[in-house]
Amino acid sequence: MSAGHNVLLMSANGDSYGIRRGVQEGALGFVPKRVGPQVLVTALQTVAAGEMFFQLT
Numbered sequence: 001m002s003a004g005h006n007v008l009l010m011s012a013n014g015d016s017y018g019i020r021r022g023v024q025e026g027a028l029g030f031v032p033k034r035v036g037p038q039v040l041v042t043a044l045q046t047v048a049a050g051e052m053f054f055q056l057t
Helices: 016-024 037-046
Strands: 008-011 029-032
Touching: 008 016, 008 037, 016 029, 029 037
Parallel strands: 008 029
Antiparallel strands: none
16 A cells, blocks of 8 residues: 555455455554444544544444
8 A cells, every 4th residue: 555645445345355454554544344434534634633433343
C-alpha cells in the first residue's frame, strides 16, 4: 500500500488471514460490508485521523 495513505479495508468475508495481511501491508482498519452507515462514517473518520479501527461483526 502507498505510504502516506490511510487505508480502511472493507470486505464481505472477514477472514482473519485477509485482515492480518491487510494490516501487515499498512491498512489501519477493517469493516465488514454489512455495517451500518454510522459505523462506516466513524471508521472512515478514525482511519483518516491516522488511528486504527476494527469492526469484526
